[in-house]
Amino acid sequence: METVGVLANVIAVVDLSVKLGIVCGEYISKARNAKEDIRKLKEESDALARIIGQIQDLLGDKSTEKSHRRQLNASKTFHQDVERCEKMLFELTERLDPGKNPSRMRIIGKSLKWPFTSTEVSQNIESLRHWRDCFLAALQVDHMHLALQREDIQDIKSLPSAPGAAFDSYDNGSTRVCHHDTRKDLLRDVLEWADDPDGRCIFWLRGPAGTGKSTISKTVAQMFADRGQLAASFFFNRTREGRNTAKLFVTTVARQIAGRVPTLKNLVLRAINEDQDLPDKSLEAQFSKLILEPFSRVELSGVTFPTLILVVDALDECGFEHRSQVDESLESSRLIIKMLSRLATVCNINARIFLTSRPEVPIRLGFLEDVPTGSHQDVALHDIPEPIIEHDIRAFIESELEAIRVSHAITQDWPGDDVVTQLVKASVPLFIYASTICKFIDDRRRRFRPQAQLEKVLRQSEGFRTGIEITYRPILDQLAEDLEEFERKELLARFRKVVGAIILLADPLSITSLGALLGIENDEIRYLLNSLHSVLDVPEDDQPEHSVRLFHLSFREYLLQPHSSADQTFWVDEKSTHKDLFACCLQVMGDQSGSGLRNDLCRLDDPGVRRDEIPRERIYQHIPRSLEYACRYWVMHLRESGSGIHVRDAHEFLTRYLLYWFEAMSWMNLLHQAPRDLLTLEDMFSSQGSSIQSEALLFLRDARRFLAENEHAINLAPYQVYVSALIFAPKASLVKQKFRCEIPGWIVKMPEVAENWDVTSRTIHQYKSPVQNVVWSHDGQYIAVVTFDEVDIWNVTSGVLLERNTDMRHINCITFTNRGMLIIGLSFDGILLWDWVAGLKTTFSIGNGFSEVLTVSAATTGKVSCLLSDGNVYLMSETFDIIHTWYTCWQPSAGDTKRTRSNLHLHYLGRVHFTHNGKILTVIDNEQSNSIHVHDAESGALIQSLSAPEGQMFYEVTASDEGLLLATAGSGSPLGERSDWDDVVMEAFIWDLNGTNASASHSSPRVISSVHCQRPTINQHGLLAYTGDYSYLKIWNVLKDPPELVHTLDYGTCVSFSPDGQHLIAEFNAVKIIYTNALGFVKHASNCTTDIDDSVDMNRQSLSPDGLRLAVVSSRGKVTLWHVGSENEEMGSEVAILDTPWVVPTKPTIRLY
Incomplete structure (x- = not known):
């Protein structure tokens, strides 16, 4: 007023x-x-x-x-x-x-x-x-x-936001609110919880699919919006980009809070202005700055502030992108639960979270382990008494049928109480069944009378036992009604192609784009979908850009799972459909009529133009939605098809369209995805035994190298893929040889270039503080670099820093798990598990809490072993539950000054070994160190006990996945009293734990005598390598009887095999790469002439799992990646990779926007 x-x-x-x-x-x-x-x-x-x-x-x-x-x-x-x-x-x-x-x-x-x-x-x-x-x-x-x-x-x-995440968005328009006569008790409980000043922070509503959780969430959100208490809402959805991951969760919620709660707006703005890079930080950092701190810092000046409600729906549909071999919902959903529970600590404003999900194990564990006691309450929809559920479903069905009766002018006695009761029994306990049945009866296209539709449902309910069949089968059977056999077969084939694609697309498409992708006329698709409006959200004719979407995931699950009955009429073969979609993607990208991939896709005729200079509208005039989809997801569909037959098609496509694909991905700002796709293809080709395998793998590796060298330039100016990228590629590059014809004609003289790719891939980073360690992920895609006070995760293909944690201190050891997370052994507080993708850190206490974690290993099985400074060895599960415990060496007495902490650390490192395949764990025993115990990692049982010769003690032990065990033993002072190795004469002992070779049996190991045998290593092919006096390197074939010395080099101060056993690295002044085959014959020794000085030691070099890349750390903190898979006798000098120069013609150009 x-x-x-x-x-x-x-x-x-x-x-x-x-x-x-x-x-x-x-x-x-x-x-x-x-x-x-x-x-x-x-x-x-x-x-x-x-x-x-x-x-x-x-x-x-x-x-x-x-x-x-x-x-x-x-x-x-x-x-x-x-x-x-x-x-x-x-x-x-x-x-x-x-x-x-x-x-x-x-x-x-x-x-x-x-x-x-x-x-x-x-x-x-x-x-x-x-x-x-x-x-x-x-x-x-x-x-x-x-x-x-x-x-x-x-x-x-500027805060990124997930489209359609809010409860009242267009995307959620098909989700209705609860009928006024349903869920009364539950909604009253929610209101009482919100109004109770002592209420718990989180209200978790859980229930299986189809129980109406999203409808309840929308009702709750609307209810609190009407009361002025809704802070934000986020509706996860597995089929919607941006809403199927946690990536945009915090920024979307913060953006809504700033718009809905003026009191908090300035505090959110302050957080944005203080750190412009917040959207790129971890979710925990975003949550702390954008949500937790504004709620904690708001000053109310005595004003009573209402309880603010955040509604989060379908948390179980939240996952993470771009991580292979991971249950994506595990860490992301738990992280969100953990973050939200922190709002319970806020005192200034009463903040509450209403959250729904399926009762998945990760979410249950999140509430059990990550949420403080007393911070949440939960209600299970499936535990609500059946009479209440039946009443609510009856009220809903009666209301819907009455609306249908009035709309179609049907007599008042329709459908009758008995029919309603039958429908209710078929639907209980799932509201989605009741909703779908009512949609089917009320054919919105008015092609069928409601009475006839209802009869179909009732007939089906007599022949099927499960609610899901009663719900969906009538809808599907209606498609094939009154058709001849040949017509029925045609319709079912079209159904599997169209509907199968709709339920398996990575991103929903409009009818127009779907038709372009599948090669089917729009009218044909629309005609098929006309009978599926009760299960699919099909846009009207005047909404050509709107996508076809599922109403509920249960329909997808019904089609993909083989039915319990013998009738598989409408079953969709998931792998076969992915294979067909892969073929459709190739067809779209290879279309020669002008709508597929080609040189100069946007028709600019200007090789120097940058992507950010071209209006987005101009770009997408030349990249229709179907082509965009094909470029983004063709590799995914090939992978999900599980078909090795079609890798040949992928190879043929790449040899014709690789550079066109790179250009298109750059125009769409998706070039960063291409290296991952190439790695996926490489893995698929590696598992095939086809005749083209070797040729395809060489081409893929060259393509990855080509992109790694030129990604920055191509990403800025897409046309440079045909200019600077091609003309500066080495002469022997397979990509250059294949696509030489794409080099513009105005380039009349080619520059002088190297014959082959240089060994250096890229300089990753120059650190100011010393680098303590570098480790590779199991898939070879990432490296973790450890300094005194931080841990960085780098993408080795693109050279992009993915995550940096500056809160790390006192790190003793580090390794990747088979699922891509980091295990960090600390000098106190035990082990830290860091899920760097989700931003989740969990600490596990090991031992007495006072001992250091000296070594940690993670096998491909997921099991983890660690050695503590008190001599205890632990074998743990993926969740760090202790499975077995052993003891390897004594703890020094308090007055024993000779056995210093650093000395113990040095000599414990080789006393425990956990094989890469997770089958065997070997431990040098305590006290006398004169025996080795070999344990089965599954059962913990002692397999063998191996004794050292009289007068000697074991110093180090290692084993290969194939059961070859190597140990060094020698005479000398007891552990802890020696200060160096100079007075120790050691021998290498080799046992065949599998008993396949009698001459290396339990009772008579093979022995290789040597003075000062240091840092021995053995691979799965029976090759033993070690260094000794005067920095010589010896390689033995221990499978021979007696062992055969196959090579001696006069350099090498430390050695290590690559995980595949095919490559050996040795260091002497500069890095020497020794290539060996399974028999131990040296292919060649190559010298990497670098700026690395003599102070580099072995634990600062690391070979990738495939042995083709080497991470090297100089004493000055420079981390460099080298490609060592070349067959060149000499690897060229290191070249710091800077921006590739752009090449543009000197003639004037005209840009048409």
Whole structure:
């Protein structure tokens, strides 16, 4: 009301000032004297009218936010000034109006007498100037506020948001709210929970698919929005991009909070302005800055603030992108639960979370282990008494059928109580069944009478036992009604192709785009889908850009799972459909009619143009949605098809369209996905025994190298893939040889380039502090770099820093799990499991809590072993439950000063070995160190106990996955008393634990004598390598009897085999790469001439699992990746890879936008 009052005063001032100007104009023309005074007064009046008019426009503009108007109105001084100005203007106009003040004025003929003296005019002009200045200042201040708030809006909009995540979005339009006569008790409980000042932070509603969780969530969100208590809502959806991962969860919620809760808006803005990179940080960092801190810091100044509700629906449909071999919902859903539970610690505002999900194990574990006791309450929909569920479903069905009856003018006795009861029994306990049946009966295209549709449902209910069959089978059978056998076969084939694609697409498509992808006419698709409106959200004819979407995932699950009955009529073969989609993607990309991939896809004829210079609309004129989909997901469909037969098609496609595909991915800003796709293809080709395997693998590896060298340039200017990328590629590059014809004709002279790719891939980073360790992930896609105070995760293909954690201290050891997470052994507090993708860190206490974790190993089975400084060895499950415990060496007494901490650390490292395949764990026993115990990692049972020769003790032990065990033994001082290895004469002992070779049996191991045998290593092919005095390197074939020395090199201070056993690395001054085959014959030794000095030691070099890349750390903290898979005798010098130069013609070019 205050706004209305101020606006009325302003309008009055405008009217009076305009009137004053008009009256002054009349006096100028009719008064005989004082014309100058009249003119000045008129000018000031007009100036005031203009200023106050702008204020009126500002206050009355509907496009101006209410908050802007409130700022101007909130000034009490401004309101008083307007009132005073209005009063003054009124008095002036009253004195000047001849009709109202005849005593002050007289008409002499056609002239008027001016009623003011010069002094009075000066005073009035001064007053008008004063009001004008006041209002001008107010207007300027408000314009400044307006500009700032518009800037704030832009800052808020800079937060990435998941489209359709809010409860009232268009995407969620098909989700209805609860019927007014259903869920009464549950909704009342939710309201009481929200209003209870002592209520728990999280209300978890759980239930299986189809129980109506999303409908309840939407009802709850609407209920609290109406009460002004809804802070934000996020509806996860497995089939919607942006809503099927946790990536945009925090930023979307924060953006909604800033828009819905003005009190928190400025605090969210402050967080954005303080750290512009927040959207790229981990979810935990985003949550702390964008949500937790604003809630904690808000100052209410004694004002009572209502409870704010955050609604999160379908948490079980949340996963993570781009991680292979991971149950994606495991860490992401648990992380969200853990983050949200932190709102329970907020004191300033009462924040509550209403959350729904299926009762999946990871989510249950999250509430059990990650949420503080007493911070949540849960309700299981499937535990609600059946009579209540039956009542609610009956109320819903009766309401829907009554609406259908009225709409179709059916008699009042339809359908009858007995029929309703039958439908209710078929639907209980799942609301989705009731909803789908009602949609089927009410054919919205009005092709079938509701009575006939209902009869179909009732007939099906007599022949099927399960609710899901009663629900979906009538809908599907209707498709093939009254068809001849050949027509039925045609329809079923079309159904599997169209509907099978719809339920398996990675991203929903419109009918037009779906038709283009599948090669089917739009009318044919629409005709098929006309009978499926009860299970699919099919857009109307006037909505060509809207996608076809599933109403509920249960329909997808029904089609993909073989039915319990013998009838598999509508079953969709998942792998076969993925194979067909893969073929469709290749067809779309290879279309020669002009809509497929080609050189200069956007037809710009300008090799130097950058992607950000071209309007997005122009780009997507040439990349239709079907082509975009094909480029993004063809590899995924090939992988999911599980078909090795079609890798040949993929190879043929790449040899024709690789560079076109790179260009298209760059235009779509998706080039970062291409390296992952190439790696996926490489894995698939590696598992095939086809004749093209070797050729395809070589081409794929060359393509990955080609992209790694040029990704930055191609990403900025896509056409450079044909110019700088090709012309600067080495002569022997397979990509260059295959696509030489794509080099523009205006390049008349090629530059001089190397014959082969240089050994260096890229310099990853120059660290300021010393690098302590570098480890590879099991799939070879990532490396973790450890410094004194941080751990970084790098993508080795793109060279992109994926995650950085600066909160790490006292790291002793680190390794990747088979699922891509990091296990970090600490000098205190046990083991830290870091899921760097989800941003989740979990600490597990091991042992007595005072011992250091010295070594940690993770096998491909998921099991983990670790050695503590107190001598205990632990074998643990993936969840770090202790399976077995052993003991390897004593703990020094308190007064034993000789056995220093560092000395113990040095000599414990080789006393435990866990094989890569997770089958065997070997431990050097305690006290005397004269025996090795070999344990089965599954059962913990002792397999063998191996003794050292008399007078000797074991120092190190290692074993291969194939059961070859290697140990070094020698004479010398007891453990802990020696300071170096100089007085130890050691021998290498080899046992065949599988007993396949009698000469290396339990009782008679093979022995290789050597002086100072150091850092021995053995591979699965029976090759033993070690270094000794004078830095020589020896390689033995221990499968021979006696062992055969196959090679000796006069350099090598430390050695290590690659995981596949095919490559050996040795160090001497610079890095030497030794390539061996399974028999131990050295292919060649190559020298990497680098800037690495002599201080580099072995634990700062690491070979990738495939042995083709080497991570090297210099003493100055420079981390470099080398490609070592080349067959060149000499590997070239390191070259720091900078931006590849762009090549553009000197001729003028024309850009058509």
